[in-house]
Amino acid sequence: MADTRTPARPPGTRRPKAGKLTRQDGAAHVFMAPWLIGLVAITALPMFASLYLAFTDYNILSSPTWVGTENFERMAGDDRFWSAAWVTVTYVLVSVPLQLAFALALAMVLDKGLRGLAIYRSAYYLPSLLGTSVAVAVLWKQIFGYDGLVNQALGLIGIEGQNWLQNPDTALGTLIVLNVWTFGSPMVIFLAGLRQIPEELYEASRVDGASIVRQFASITIPLLTPIIFFNLILQTIGSFQAFTQAHVISSGTGGPVDSTLFYTLYIYQQAFVNFDMGYASALAWVLMVVIAIITAVHFTLSKRWVFYGD
Amino acid sequence: MADEAHFSSNDGSTTMREFNRRTLLMAAAGMAGGGALAGCSGVGGGSGGGGDDASGSVRYAFWGNNVRMENYQDAFDRMMEINPDVTLETEFAEYNAFQERMTTQMAAGNVADIFWIPSASVMSYYANDLYRPLSDVSTLDLSDFSEQDLRDFELAGEHNTMPHGIFVPVLRSNVTLAEEDGITIPENWTWDELAEFARDYANNSPDDRFALPFNASHDLTFEAWLRQRGEQLWTEDGQIGFTEDGLASWVDWWEQLRAAGATPEPGAQDGVEPSWEDIGDRTLLWTGNSNHIVDDATTFPDQQFALHHMPEAADAPAGHQFLYFPRMAIYQGVSDEQAELAGQVMTFCTSNSEIHEYVGLTMGAPVNPRVAEEVRDFASDYELQMLDVVTEDREIERTPRYEAPPGTNTWRTEMTRMLEQVTLGDVSVSQGAADLIAEINTGIERAAD
Numbered sequence: 094m095a096d097t098r099t100p101a102r103p104p105g106t107r108r109p110k111a112g113k114l115t116r117q118d119g120a121a122h123v124f125m126a127p128w129l130i131g132l133v134a135i136t137a138l139p140m141f142a143s144l145y146l147a148f149t150d151y152n153i154l155s156s157p158t159w160v161g162t163e164n165f166e167r168m169a170g171d172d173r174f175w176s177a178a179w180v181t182v183t184y185v186l187v188s189v190p191l192q193l194a195f196a197l198a199l200a201m202v203l204d205k206g207l208r209g210l211a212i213y214r215s216a217y218y219l220p221s222l223l224g225t226s227v228a229v230a231v232l233w234k235q236i237f238g239y240d241g242l243v244n245q246a247l248g249l250i251g252i253e254g255q256n257w258l259q260n261p262d263t264a265l266g267t268l269i270v271l272n273v274w275t276f277g278s279p280m281v282i283f284l285a286g287l288r289q290i291p292e293e294l295y296e297a298s299r300v301d302g303a304s305i306v307r308q309f310a311s312i313t314i315p316l317l318t319p320i321i322f323f324n325l326i327l328q329t330i331g332s333f334q335a336f337t338q339a340h341v342i343s344s345g346t347g348g349p350v351d352s353t354l355f356y357t358l359y360i361y362q363q364a365f366v367n368f369d370m371g372y373a374s375a376l377a378w379v380l381m382v383v384i385a386i387i388t389a390v391h392f393t394l395s396k397r398w399v400f401y402g403d
Numbered sequence: 404m405a406d407e408a409h410f411s412s413n414d415g416s417t418t419m420r421e422f423n424r425r426t427l428l429m430a431a432a433g434m435a436g437g438g439a440l441a442g443c444s445g446v447g448g449g450s451g452g453g454g455d456d457a458s459g460s461v462r463y464a465f466w467g468n469n470v471r472m473e474n475y476q477d478a479f480d481r482m483m484e485i486n487p488d489v490t491l492e493t494e495f496a497e498y499n500a501f502q503e504r505m506t507t508q509m510a511a512g513n514v515a516d517i518f519w520i521p522s523a524s525v526m527s528y529y530a531n532d533l534y535r536p537l538s539d540v541s542t543l544d545l546s547d548f549s550e551q552d553l554r555d556f557e558l559a560g561e562h563n564t565m566p567h568g569i570f571v572p573v574l575r576s577n578v579t580l581a582e583e584d585g586i587t588i589p590e591n592w593t594w595d596e597l598a599e600f601a602r603d604y605a606n607n608s609p610d611d612r613f614a615l616p617f618n619a620s621h622d623l624t625f626e627a628w629l630r631q632r633g634e635q636l637w638t639e640d641g642q643i644g645f646t647e648d649g650l651a652s653w654v655d656w657w658e659q660l661r662a663a664g665a666t667p668e669p670g671a672q673d674g675v676e677p678s679w680e681d682i683g684d685r686t687l688l689w690t691g692n693s694n695h696i697v698d699d700a701t702t703f704p705d706q707q708f709a710l711h712h713m714p715e716a717a718d719a720p721a722g723h724q725f726l727y728f729p730r731m732a733i734y735q736g737v738s739d740e741q742a743e744l745a746g747q748v749m750t751f752c753t754s755n756s757e758i759h760e761y762v763g764l765t766m767g768a769p770v771n772p773r774v775a776e777e778v779r780d781f782a783s784d785y786e787l788q789m790l791d792v793v794t795e796d797r798e799i800e801r802t803p804r805y806e807a808p809p810g811t812n813t814w815r816t817e818m819t820r821m822l823e824q825v826t827l828g829d830v831s832v833s834q835g836a837a838d839l840i841a842e843i844n845t846g847i848e849r850a851a852d
Contacts, residue, residue: 150852152531152850154509154527154531154532154533155531238673239673240681255670256669256670256674259670259673259674260670261827344676345499346816348819349669349675350820350823350829351820362813362816365502365503365506366502366812366813367813367846370510
């Protein structure tokens with residue numbers, strides 16, 4: 094057991110007066126300064142500026158004009174706002190569970206001590222690095238396009254394909270597949286979590302005659318719930334903010350017929366195409382509040398299903 | 404400085420440490436502050452506010468692909484040899500990224516000295532005083548231009564932007580396919596004759612070939628259709644210049660061809676905006692801009708292409724032809740001295756044929772009629788075709804044409820969405836036309852508020 098008591102002051106030194114900076118404090122502030130200045134200048138100030146702009150009519154070229162809650166009221170009658178919200182919620186609800194399930198399944202396979210584990214782990218992690226890049230979005234066009242790999246494969250078994258990215262019924266599905274394919278990041282975290290589960294628990298359950306399924310349900314899942322929760326929070330927030338894939342694949346339009354109009358893409362269109370920065374700021378704040386509420390709900394519900402072992 | 408050294412050496416080690424710590428703090432604060440300020444200074448630092456900059460640097464912002472960037476860089480290197488008092492700093496990006504950067508730079512008041520203007524933003528920028536009047540820039544050589552030319556360049560009666568090319572809408576044929584199919588493309592025909600020809604071709608050509616792409620979203624050809632009906636795309640007072648009937652007739656023309664199999668389904672051509680790379684080598688005719696032949700022909704080097712004028716409605720009014728100008732401008736925030744330097748660059752871009760030896764004619768026919776003649780000496784066959792088509796339209800007396808008003812930046816995206824809905828059967832042609840007009844009007848009204 095480590096000694097966690099506060100170490101005694103060196104002989105001959107006095108306790109610093111409250112509120113008075115010591116040399117160490119000064120040095121700490123110097124080292125913190127770049128980050129602190131970055132936080133204030135690059136994150137906090139623009140955030141508060143956007144909060145102000147959310148209540149203005151601002152087209153970048155002219156000074157902002159205060160319009161009160163008009164931008165927020167406008168959302169209620171904006172069909173494209175609701176389309177974007179629906180597309181994004183669908184994307185989150187479908188892709189996050191699928192991605193986590195894939196990640197967990199692969200992590201369990203890799204946890205069996207395969208030869209060349211490091212190679213497999215790197216290979217599966219690679220799409221996570223590339224998944225939101227322009228290059229992969231372009232690749233996706235080649236795979237799901239009219240003359241793409243999917244249709245060529247279907248053609249081999251006599252099925253006539255279609256342009257999966259240009260059909261509003263399937264375009265979002267291809268982006269969900271793309272997101273699921275980037276399961277490497279949660280997989281690596283799951284793998285680390287699986288390594289933390291004591292082997293004795295599995296041995297004891299085997300002695301008691303527990304099946305693999307029972308072991309999975311009664312040992313693996315409960316002990317992995319903090320990791321599942323962690324991944325769930327990260328992936329949910331990340332999916333709400335998905336942008337690049339839809340932007341590249343739809344050339345920034347969110348088409349066909351707004352079927353890939355992610356919420357962030359709509360914000361982008363309002364801000365950088367329509368020059369409607371006030372409305373875009375209001376949209377961005379609504380997204381932030383929604384994500385905050387969903388995260389808070391996740392944390393509240395987590396008390397019922399996340400097992401920390403304490 | 405000498406006093407500081409003396410002070411330090413006389414005050415012993417403790418003072419020395421404090422001095423060093425204070426110096427370190429000041430240095431850190433200076434570096435952090437400098438970093439923050441550098442972050443605020445925008446792209447490149449450049450010459451923004453550099454009217455007094457003795458180095459004579461000019462920031463030039465434009466868009467395109469990497470090939471264009473390299474070609475323009477070579478051209479500008481040559482320009483700097485000719486004009487040694489000007490140092491050109493280019494700011495280049497792909498088209499969408501260019502617009503994003505412009506938006507950011509406008510917000511920061513840090514726009515490049517010379518910038519290309521995205522077509523849908525010409526009047527939005529104008530309404531917000533982004534352009535510097537060019538009439539008082541003495542280094543901008545306009546001596547080759549006629550009175551008519553200069554009037555055509557004006558926006559709302561003011562010469563504040565400079566075209567750097569000319570496009571016209573054209574019909575492009577695939578000569579190789581036509582020869583294989585034993586077809587001669589007429590030089591003069593109406594839209595009805597073209598439609599009949601396309602349907603006939605669809606019925607009598609190999610299955611994998613199309614008469615035309617489904618290209619109802621192409622803006623210049625849509626504008627040509629409207630002007631031949633006596634309508635306009637935009638009016639002088641910044642409103643929609645076409646009727647619901649005019650728009651619906653255009654969409655219906657394409658829909659009938661699609662239904663007859665004369666065009667591919669949108670899914671087979673990568674959406675309602677057709678992909679040249681996907682179906683260009685299987686399509687006999689293509690509607691588009693005159694300049695596109697220069698780059699597009701390189702995609703299929705084994706095939707030959709030819710340019711033709713657009714079909715013409717039997718009752719088209721005189722002067723319906725029009726020229727489209729890609730434009731550039733000098734930022735209104737630059738000083739007089741900086742504007743004079745920028746004028747030299749503009750003159751090189753518009754009145755010196757040497758630039759086209761580097762950049763070719765991908766941005767259209769030279770706007771300067773003298774240069775347009777000079778470039779014939781080294782133009783390729785396709786470029787010569789393009790020059791001929793533009794010259795013929797340029798020589799015709801044309802009725803005025805107006806740029807897209809503020810609030811219509813997204814009208815093409817909205818038109819694309821409407822066409823998607825129509826081709827999917829979600830809305831009728833007439834309903835789609837009514838919805839699009841209402842949507843564009845909403846944007847115009849919002850911008851006017």
